[in-house]
Amino acid sequence: MERFDVVVIGAGGMGSAAAYYTARDGRRVLLVEQFSVGHSRGSSHGGSRIIRHSYVEPEYATLATNAFALWRELQTESGERLLGDTGGLDFAPPDYPTLLGRMETLDSLGLTYRLYAQDELARDFPQFRLPSGWVAIYQADAGILSATRCVEALAAQAVKRGAVLREKSRVLSVHPDGAGVRVEIDGPAGRQSVLADQAVLAAGPWAGRFLDSLGITAAYAAPLRVTHQQLTYMEVAESARPLFAAERCPLYIGLPMPYFYGFPIWERPGQVKVAREVDGPAIDPDGERTVDPVAVAEVEAWAGETLVGVIPKAVSTEKCLYTLSPDGHFLIDRHPQHPQILLAAGFSGRGFKFVVTTGRLLADLAATSPGDYSSPLWRETFRIDRFVNGPIQPSVDTANL
Numbered sequence: 001m002e003r004f005d006v007v008v009i010g011a012g013g014m015g016s017a018a019a020y021y022t023a024r025d026g027r028r029v030l031l032v033e034q035f036s037v038g039h040s041r042g043s044s045h046g047g048s049r050i051i052r053h054s055y056v057e058p059e060y061a062t063l064a065t066n067a068f069a070l071w072r073e074l075q076t077e078s079g080e081r082l083l084g085d086t087g088g089l090d091f092a093p094p095d096y097p098t099l100l101g102r103m104e105t106l107d108s109l110g111l112t113y114r115l116y117a118q119d120e121l122a123r124d125f126p127q128f129r130l131p132s133g134w135v136a137i138y139q140a141d142a143g144i145l146s147a148t149r150c151v152e153a154l155a156a157q158a159v160k161r162g163a164v165l166r167e168k169s170r171v172l173s174v175h176p177d178g179a180g181v182r183v184e185i186d187g188p189a190g191r192q193s194v195l196a197d198q199a200v201l202a203a204g205p206w207a208g209r210f211l212d213s214l215g216i217t218a219a220y221a222a223p224l225r226v227t228h229q230q231l232t233y234m235e236v237a238e239s240a241r242p243l244f245a246a247e248r249c250p251l252y253i254g255l256p257m258p259y260f261y262g263f264p265i266w267e268r269p270g271q272v273k274v275a276r277e278v279d280g281p282a283i284d285p286d287g288e289r290t291v292d293p294v295a296v297a298e299v300e301a302w303a304g305e306t307l308v309g310v311i312p313k314a315v316s317t318e319k320c321l322y323t324l325s326p327d328g329h330f331l332i333d334r335h336p337q338h339p340q341i342l343l344a345a346g347f348s349g350r351g352f353k354f355v356v357t358t359g360r361l362l363a364d365l366a367a368t369s370p371g372d373y374s375s376p377l378w379r380e381t382f383r384i385d386r387f388v389n390g391p392i393q394p395s396v397d398t399a400n401l
């Protein structure tokens with residue numbers, strides 16, 4: 001039977017990063033993916049994800065600083081352009097609690113931003129039209145991650161560091177086996193069992209099945225909920241394209257619920273990507289993905305009101321999946337009874353920027369003994385037993401991005 005130090009289940013963002021950092025630490029790693037690296041059935045595909053510091057909760061704002069550093073390091077190592085430094089704008093009424101909370105946190109951490117009154121914003125960023133009296137905060141330390149390219153770079157660097165990548169291979173089950181694990185895989189060569197010292201479960205929207213079978217969902221009241229999200233591409237009028245170029249246009253988030261957000265021209269020539277966060281019903285990650293025309297119409301209406309020069313008509317719409325934990329915080333921890341199994345799940349709509357910090361943290365947890373949480377990337381909000389140790393305290397920064 002084949003033997004590895006660490007088996008990583010899932011080569012989306014989190015799993016590819018975990019494989020990369022554990023391989024970099026000198027461990028013998030197997031990375032298993034049911035589809036192919038860069039596929040579009042999970043949560044990490046597409047051309048753009050927001051990275052920013054503006055969170056109400058300081059633990060995310062400080063983690064974002066670590067994330068920027070690790071993304072830059074990966075960019076250098078891979079030679080790929082992964083990160084665009086566009087800056088970012090958050091719009092809201094001046095007394096909107098999430099905006100005030102974000103400003104307070106940025107102030108307390110000494111992170112720089114500028115508060116724009118409406119007329120100042122119209123002068124410096126005439127591509128945006130806000131409702132009367134609204135303000136915006138601008139952060140230079142925000143930008144865009146080219147998501148699929150990031151995942152491909154992480155998986156490629158993991159392989160370069162010695163990890164074995166198996167695509168089109170589905171992990172059927174993970175079993176504690178003495179102090180190690182036994183992992184059952186169904187791949188192109190048929191069914192196979194692999195032994196390892198540790199397993200990292202990074203199965204994204206499919207993670208709930210593993211959490212159920214390993215007793216986590218029931219024992220730790222940690223059910224995950226998977227929801228559909230959709231992203232709409234729209235054409236920018238020829239005359240407005242210079243203003244929506246990434247050199248002139250930051251990413252943008254409209255804070256009051258429902259949250260709309262979007263990007264400059266980045267993925268596709270002459271088009272912007274705009275979306276609205278949707279808190280829809282729980283869905284099956286293997287189920288059908290049909291576009292919701294009502295949600296598309298809402299995004300078109302918002303773009304028509306807010307984005308000056310964008311033709312508010314969908315050119316195309318794509319789907320993606322959120323995996324939500326009960327409180328909106330991530331689950332990253334060792335299995336309480338089987339610490340040789342590490343879990344990383346529930347990354348909602350804010351996880352991508354933290355792919356590198358999560359991968360590094362998982363490698364740190366894998367390299368230390370159970371009970372050791374000395375990694376600088378550890379946050380108490382990640383604990384898997386937090387729902388049984390106290391009441392659920394939802395993340396106060398309700399915009400997931």
Ligand SMILES: Cc1cc2nc3c(=O)[nH]c(=O)nc-3n(C[C@H](O)[C@H](O)[C@H](O)COP(=O)(O)OP(=O)(O)OC[C@H]3O[C@@H](n4cnc5c(N)ncnc54)[C@H](O)[C@@H]3O)c2cc1C
Pocket residue numbers: 009010011012013014015032033034035041042043044045048049050051169170171172202203204205206207229230231320321322344345346347348349350351352353354401
């Ligand atoms: C529309 C949308 C917009 C977003 N915007 C942002 C943003 O602006 N900023 C931000 O920071 N975050 C954003 N996010 C969130 C971020 O993209 C996700 O949190 C992150 O990508 C989750 O990564 P993951 O590795 O957990 O999941 P995935 O990328 O889905 O990876 C899980 C992988 O595990 C594999 N897998 C599952 N089961 C098995 C099995 N049994 N055997 C083998 N392989 C298996 C899957 O095929 C998949 O490849 C957004 C998400 C969406 C959907």
